[in-house]
Amino acid sequence: xxxxxxxxxxxxxxxxxxxxxxxxxxxxxxxxxxxxxxxxxxxxxxxxxxxxxxxxxxxxxxxxxxxxxxxxxxxxxxxxxxxxxxxxxxxxxxxxxxxxxxxxxxxxxxxxxxxxxxxxxxxxxxxxxxxxxxxxxxxxxxxxxxxxxxxxxxxxxxxxxxxxxxxxxxxxxxxxxxxxxxxxxxxxxxxxxxxxxxxxxxxxxxxxxxxxxxxxxxxxxxxxxxxxxxxxxxxxxxxxxxxxxxxxxxxxxxxxxxxxxxxxxxxxxxxxxxxxxxxxxxxxxxxxxxxxxxxxxxxxxxxxxxxxxxxxxxxxxxxxxxxxxxxxxxxxxxxxxxxxxxxxxxxxxxxxxxxxxxxxxxxxxxxxxxxxxxxxxxxxxxxxxxxxxxxxxxxxxxxxxxxxxxxxxxxxxxxxxxxxxxxxxxxxxxxxxxxxxxxxxxxxxxxxxxxxxxxxxxxxxxxxxxxxxxxxxxxxxxxxxxxxxxxxxxxxxxxxxxxxxxxxxxxxxxxxxxxxxxxxxxxxxxxxxxxxxxxxxxxxxxxxxxxxxxxxxxxxxxxxxxxxxxxxxxxxxxxxxxxxxxxxxxxxxxxxxxxxxxxxxxxxxxxxxxxxxxxxxxxxxxxxxxxxxxxxxxxxxxxxxxxxxxxxxxxxxxxxxxxxxxxxxxxxxxxxxxxxxxxxxxxxxxxxxxxxxxxxxxxxxxxxxxx
Amino acid sequence: xxxxxxxxxxxxxxxxxxxxxxxxxxxxxxxxxxxxxxxxxxxxxxxxxxxxxxxxxxxxxxxxxxxxxxxxxxxxxxxxxxxxxxxxxxxxxxxxxxxxxxxxxxxxxxxxxxxxxxxxxxxxxxxxxxxxxxxxxxxxxxxxxxxxxxxxxxxxxxxxxxxxxxxxxxxxxxxxxxxxxxxxxxxxxxxxxxxxxxxxxxxxxxxxxxxxxxxxxxxxxxxxxxxxxxxxxxxxxxxxxxxxxxxxxxxxxxxxxxxxxxxxx
Numbered sequence: 001x002x003x004x005x006x007x008x009x010x011x012x013x014x015x016x017x018x019x020x021x022x023x024x025x026x027x028x029x030x031x032x033x034x035x036x037x038x039x040x041x042x043x044x045x046x047x048x049x050x051x052x053x054x055x056x057x058x059x060x061x062x063x064x065x066x067x068x069x070x071x072x073x074x075x076x077x078x079x080x081x082x083x084x085x086x087x088x089x090x091x092x093x094x095x096x097x098x099x100x101x102x103x104x105x106x107x108x109x110x111x112x113x114x115x116x117x118x119x120x121x122x123x124x125x126x127x128x129x130x131x132x133x134x135x136x137x138x139x140x141x142x143x144x145x146x147x148x149x150x151x152x153x154x155x156x157x158x159x160x161x162x163x164x165x166x167x168x169x170x171x172x173x174x175x176x177x178x179x180x181x182x183x184x185x186x187x188x189x190x191x192x193x194x195x196x197x198x199x200x201x202x203x204x205x206x207x208x209x210x211x212x213x214x215x216x217x218x219x220x221x222x223x224x225x226x227x228x229x230x231x232x233x234x235x236x237x238x239x240x241x242x243x244x245x246x247x248x249x250x251x252x253x254x255x256x257x258x259x260x261x262x263x264x265x266x267x268x269x270x271x272x273x274x275x276x277x278x279x280x281x282x283x284x285x286x287x288x289x290x291x292x293x294x295x296x297x298x299x300x301x302x303x304x305x306x307x308x309x310x311x312x313x314x315x316x317x318x319x320x321x322x323x324x325x326x327x328x329x330x331x332x333x334x335x336x337x338x339x340x341x342x343x344x345x346x347x348x349x350x351x352x353x354x355x356x357x358x359x360x361x362x363x364x365x366x367x368x369x370x371x372x373x374x375x376x377x378x379x380x381x382x383x384x385x386x387x388x389x390x391x392x393x394x395x396x397x398x399x400x401x402x403x404x405x406x407x408x409x410x411x412x413x414x415x416x417x418x419x420x421x422x423x424x425x426x427x428x429x430x431x432x433x434x435x436x437x438x439x440x441x442x443x444x445x446x447x448x449x450x451x452x453x454x455x456x457x458x459x460x461x462x463x464x465x466x467x468x469x470x471x472x473x474x475x476x477x478x479x480x481x482x483x484x485x486x487x488x489x490x491x492x493x494x495x496x497x498x499x500x501x502x503x504x505x506x507x508x509x510x511x512x513x514x515x516x517x518x519x520x521x522x523x524x525x526x527x528x529x530x531x532x533x534x535x536x537x538x539x540x541x542x543x544x545x546x547x548x549x550x551x552x553x554x555x556x557x558x559x560x561x562x563x564x565x566x567x568x569x570x571x572x573x574x575x576x577x578x579x580x581x582x583x584x585x586x587x588x589x590x591x592x593x594x595x596x597x598x599x600x601x602x603x604x605x606x607x608x609x610x611x612x613x614x615x616x617x618x619x620x621x622x623x624x625x626x627x628x629x630x631x632x633x634x635x636x637x638x639x640x641x642x643x644x645x646x647x648x649x650x651x652x653x654x655x656x657x658x659x660x661x662x663x664x665x666x667x668x669x670x671x672x673x674x675x676x677x678x679x680x681x682x683x684x685x686x687x688x689x690x691x692x693x694x695x696x697x698x699x700x701x702x703x704x705x706x707x
Numbered sequence: 708x709x710x711x712x713x714x715x716x717x718x719x720x721x722x723x724x725x726x727x728x729x730x731x732x733x734x735x736x737x738x739x740x741x742x743x744x745x746x747x748x749x750x751x752x753x754x755x756x757x758x759x760x761x762x763x764x765x766x767x768x769x770x771x772x773x774x775x776x777x778x779x780x781x782x783x784x785x786x787x788x789x790x791x792x793x794x795x796x797x798x799x800x801x802x803x804x805x806x807x808x809x810x811x812x813x814x815x816x817x818x819x820x821x822x823x824x825x826x827x828x829x830x831x832x833x834x835x836x837x838x839x840x841x842x843x844x845x846x847x848x849x850x851x852x853x854x855x856x857x858x859x860x861x862x863x864x865x866x867x868x869x870x871x872x873x874x875x876x877x878x879x880x881x882x883x884x885x886x887x888x889x890x891x892x893x894x895x896x897x898x899x900x901x902x903x904x905x906x907x908x909x910x911x912x913x914x915x916x917x918x919x920x921x922x923x924x925x926x927x928x929x930x931x932x933x934x935x936x937x938x939x940x941x942x943x944x945x946x947x948x949x950x951x952x953x954x955x956x957x958x959x960x961x962x963x964x965x966x967x968x969x970x971x972x
Contacts, residue, residue: 285902292902407898414898421901422739430721430739508901 003206005116006124007197008103011235020246027250034257038266038309041347045302050273061272070271070387074316074617081140088134089183092190095127121213128194128214135187142180152315159329159372166338166365172313179260186249193241195220199234263312267388270310273303274389279380280590281542282397285507292507293401296358297342304395305347308340310388317382317392322620322639323375330375332382332392335368339395342366360399370408373399377639378503378625379585384616393503397625400505409504416629417506424495424513426629427465434459435491437470443481448488452525455480455487455559458517458540460533461496462661468668469661472684476532476556479686482695483568487530493520497536499586502543504626511547514539518549529553532686534586534593534660535624541591555587557596557659560689564603572694574605577654579688580647581608582667583618584660597659597685604692606657609650619643621666628662640670648676659685708860709765710753711820712788713811713838714746716772716779717831730938742779745826747896749889752856753824754787754897760860765789769814771799771807777912784907785899791910792818796917798924803932804832808840810927813920815845822865823886827852835888842886849886850879854893 009017050057064070068086072079098115106112115123145153156168194217201207202225211218224234256262285292294300300308317332318324324331342360346353363369373396382392403409404417419428438445448456457480463473480487498513517540521529529551531537537555544551563569579601587593594615601608613619622632622639632638644667647656656671658664667682717740724737750768757764768783769792770776780791794810802810815823823845825838842849850867858865867887869877881887917927929935950957 292900404898405900405903407900409898411895417898422741430723433722506900508903508905512901 003116004210005120005206006099007201007207008099010201011239023247023250027254030254031256034254034262035265037348038257038262041343042302042305042309044298044347044352045300045305046298048301048303050303057272057274060274061268064271065268070389073387074385075314077140078144078314081137081144084133084137085141085183086137088130088132088137088187091130092127092134095123095130098123121210124210124214128191128216131187131190132216135184138180138184138187142184145176145180150315152319153313154315155313157334158324158327158331159334159369166341169337172337175260176313182248182252186245186252189241189245189248191216191220193238193245195224196229196234196238196241199224199229200231200238202231202234260312263310263388266306266309267312270307271389273306275391277542278391279378279383279393280538281546282394282502284546285401291402292405293403293505294360294395294398295402296355297339297346297360298352298358299360300339300343300395300398304391305343307390307395308336308343311336311340311390312388313337314387316385316387317390320381320385320617322377322379322381322622322642325619326622326637326639326642328375328633328636329369330372332376332396335372335392335396336390338366338368361402368399370403373403374409374630376400376625377585377620377622377627379620380589381585381617381620384589397503397505401507402505404505410630412631413504413626413629416626417501417504417509420496420501421509421512424516425461425465426496427461429465431492431495434464434494435489437464437473438477438489441474441477441481445477446488447491448524448526449490449493449520451488453486453488454527455485456521456524456526456529457487457489458497458521458529458531458533458536458553459489459494460531460536460661462665463532464494466661466665469664472661472664472686473532475684475690476686478695479560479563479569479689479693482693483563485563485568488524488526490520490524493523495520497533497539499535499539499543500624500626500628502539503624504629514544514547514549518544518547521549521551527552530556530559532556532661534584534590535662538586538590555591555593555596555659557587557593557600557685560686561596561599561603564600564689564693569689569693571604571692573692575688575692577606577688578650578652579606579608579655579657580611580650580653581614581657581685582611582621582643582647582659582663583615584658584663585618585620585624587659588618589616597657600685600689601657604688606655606688609653611646611650613643613646619646621660621663621670623662623666628666638670638673640666641674643667644670644674644676648674648679653680655688656680656682657685657688658682708760708762709767709818709820710756711815711818711823712746712750712753712766712768712783713823713825713841714750714768714770714779714783715743715826715829715837716740716770716776717743717829719831726939726941730940731936732939740775740778742782743826743829743831745828745830745889745891748891748893749824749826749887750783750786750788751894751896752889753822755894756858756860757787762860764860767792767818767820769794769811769818771795771802771810780912781904781907781910782899784910784912785903786897790913792913792915794915794917794920796924796927798928798930799917801929801932801935802927803934804834804836805840805844805933806927806931808837808844809931810917810920810922811837811841812844813917813922814915815841817920819884821861821883822858823847823884825886825888827888827890838886838888845884845886847884847886848881849888850881851888852890853887854890856887856889856893 068079068083071082102113102115155172160167194214198207198211198217198221211221252261256264313333315333321330321332339360345366346358360367376396378393378397380393407414416426420426423429424431435445446453459473463469495513495516497517498510501513502510529540531553534555537553540551541553581597581601583594598608620639621643647653656667658667664682664684671677671682718738719741720733721737721739725734727734753766757766766788767790768780768788770780771794773795776793780793784791792814794814823841828835839849839851852869853867854870855868856865864880864882865885866878866880869879871877925931950960
């Protein structure tokens with residue numbers, strides 16, 4: 001039994017074996033050099049120190065790679081096929097490596113042999129199965145690419161025109177197919193080679209009698225014998241295929257660092273350096289940095305350059321992007337690929353080219369146009385779905401920072417920024433009018449700067465100044481009052497929280513707003529903060545700590561759910577409406593606040609019908625990232641309209657429920673412009689709670705305060 | 708080669724405001740201060756000439772006003788001015804446009820620029836006089852309400868266009884040094900990011916007194932002015948009246964008013 005082992009170089013003349021080793025070392029050499037070139041490329045990026053321990057990062061990365069969760073999300077078929085390819089390839093690679101381990105290391109050095117007997121038989125079975133997995137996965141991927149015509153695998157770019165040199169990048173398609181074919185050929189020739197070897201050595205019992213441990217090879221060998229292949233011809237075929245299979249595999253290894261094959265390493269590395277708060281907490285501009293943001297490709301950090309290389313063009317961000325969906329000239333995928341092309345063409349060379357060639361802004365191949373950058377809603381759909389942890393939003397915001405510094409933006413946005421700098425709010429209203437909406441209430445809203453309160457309510461711009469949202473604010477104040485909550489606001493001490501200003505890329509203004517709000521908050525006495533604005537919620541929760549403002553903050557949905565659960569608000573009239581719920585980006589994706597609003601809807605007796613795009617896949621209303629201050633092009637569909645049409649498809653829908661002031665504005669508008677007015681209504685969750693929770697006494701109807 | 712740009716920090720009204728106790732102005736509590744809109748354009752025009760030139764050009768901004776004007780001057784530095792001068796003396800309070808022009812003319816005589824830009828007018832007082840008066844005091848030629856400017860740095864003259872009634876354009880050649888008052892819309896003023904304004908805070912503003920330009924208190928302020936604001940006030944509102952109440956109440960009230968006007972009992 002011990003004689004049973006893998007046939008390696010049997011019947012090879014020494015010269016051929018030497019030749020094979022020479023090629024093998026060359027391939028490894030080219031691979032090694034390629035790895036060096038890639039690492040040198042990343043090192044040409046800006047420095048960055050990672051937070052958190054390396055082992056913890058390695059642990060989360062390994063889990064993601066092994067369970068394939070990120071790859072299978074929203075595309076189970078592709079996830080399953082990739083799982084087959086991954087495990088098939090990994091087993092074959094490990095299996096083949098153990099040959100080297102014994103043959104080239106352990107046996108010549110220590111005389112240790114383990115690669116025979118039962119171990120070998122089991123191994124040959126496992127590897128045969130691994131090969132089937134690999135080939136099956138690859139064939140599915142071929143069918144998917146060739147016949148399914150998935151829009152996300154179409155490389156045509158929304159930010160280029162047909163005829164542009166980088167419009168649909170056929171070289172990517174060719175590379176995809178070459179990669180698939182090479183792997184399929186390696187897999188298939190492996191089996192044929194195995195079969196030919198069996199036919200050739202059919203007279204040796206140690207080989208022939210154990211052939212069914214390699215079931216696929218053995219089956220093919222039977223077919224070959226039936227078709228009349230002689231042992232001698234089998235030997236010749238084995239010899240030819242051995243070289244073919246070996247050479248093509250070595251070529252693949254040599255090419256890995258230069259082709260999409262590198263994702264084996266870059267995707268894993270990208271997952272390892274992932275920042276779970278990449279879009280929620282944007283980076284500060286280091287004091288040492290002369291110009292804000294990113295001008296050249298070398299201004300990106302090594303981590304970002306690595307992320308660029310991790311992209312596998314899977315197109316999920318392309319699919320999820322609200323800007324791309326409505327035809328704006330932005331696909332997160334193409335931003336990443338453009339920058340990667342730029343990095344590869346400039347940073348892989350031995351010496352860096354002239355600084356002009358490094359410019360990441362513009363319309364030439366490899367550059368990102370300003371229209372593209374301004375199309376982004378920073379809704380985080382791309383970051384959230386990326387299976388390999390590419391962080392698009394910080395890349396886009398860093399590039400915007402440079403545009404803002406140069407004033408390259410819509411005049412209306414520029415005006416808004418100036419207005420906010422002057423008045424502290426985007427409405428250009430006087431600071432002292434910020435709390436004018438409270439005057440219509442039958443009770444005073446306390447000033448938390450003057451007297452201690454339990455709950456400090458950060459109201460935000462829209463809820464303070466927009467007439468429609470003022471009504472919601474008055475309702476929320478009334479609910480808090482009825483529930484006996486001890487609450488107050490900052491009145492004219494509050495400014496725009498700055499979340500969207502920061503995402504526009506006006507970091508200086510953001511810092512001014514954040515520090516002003518932090519000092520106002522620190523001058524007040526309270527136990528925790530509640531906010532009706534998810535945007536403010538995000539920046540206070542995730543970004544203010546970087547500026548010294550550490551507060552406990554909740555979105556109002558959490559507060560209301562608690563008040564309902566504790567019985568401080570009593571549902572007296574279950575509503576029975578058929579509703580759908582829109583997850584605001586900054587509450588849902590950004591801060592995982594999916595459950596509280598749904599809990600409230602249940603508590604007030606609404607029948608919730610989810611839209612196809614809900615929770616983490618919620619579709620942005622189009623207002624984020626400062627886009628609420630930039631007019632959408634006339635004639636094209638707006639993201640909010642796209643969303644309204646999705647909601648309108650729900651049969652018998654009565655209420656489209658939102659929980660964000662900007663959503664209320666955007667969707668009430670979209671309801672009208674899509675012709676759905678009268679079919680269903682858009683309401684703030686607060687308003688529904690008001691309806692279901694009868695006031696203890698007849699509460700006076702709050703009115704709009706405009707002056 | 709030098710361009711001097713005269714700028715003013717103007718005051719914008721908040722929605723609710725109160726007239727000052729002396730009745731000649733607004734209570735400063737109700738004012739929001741910012742750089743005059745027209746001055747944004749004249750500064751941009753100067754910076755554009757500077758950026759397009761091959762030889763170095765110095766853009767100097769000058770303003771007459773108290774400490775708080777520094778904030779607006781920093782914005783000018785952030786937008787590309789090389790130096791900023793602020794002239795103030797308590798005696799300047801109460802100056803009319805010509806008295807301000809006297810100070811600006813003294814600064815211009817000292818700085819000796821090739822061109823002096825001013826905005827057509829200030830958005831808060833709308834005298835539209837300061838720039839032109841400065842030219843008069845300097846004895847320099849002037850062009851008012853300039854909507855387009857062609858000037859090659861160092862040239863002895865500039866050509867500018869002005870918009871006239873009836874869609875006519877007026878093209879004028881002017882000898883330098885000259886004073887031009889710049890119309891809004893001549894260019895697109897750049898954005899000064901908060902970061903660049905903050906960085907400009909580290910740069911010095913040359914604070915001067917009127918004595919530095921050999922002026923004395925009799926030449927400025929009320930004593931140096933031949934005009935003076937008597938009072939500022941809001942004229943009495945018209946007699947529009949909003950009828951409130953339910954539609955039926957509103958209709959009844961409306962009918963009553965009509966009857967009253969018609970004189971029917």
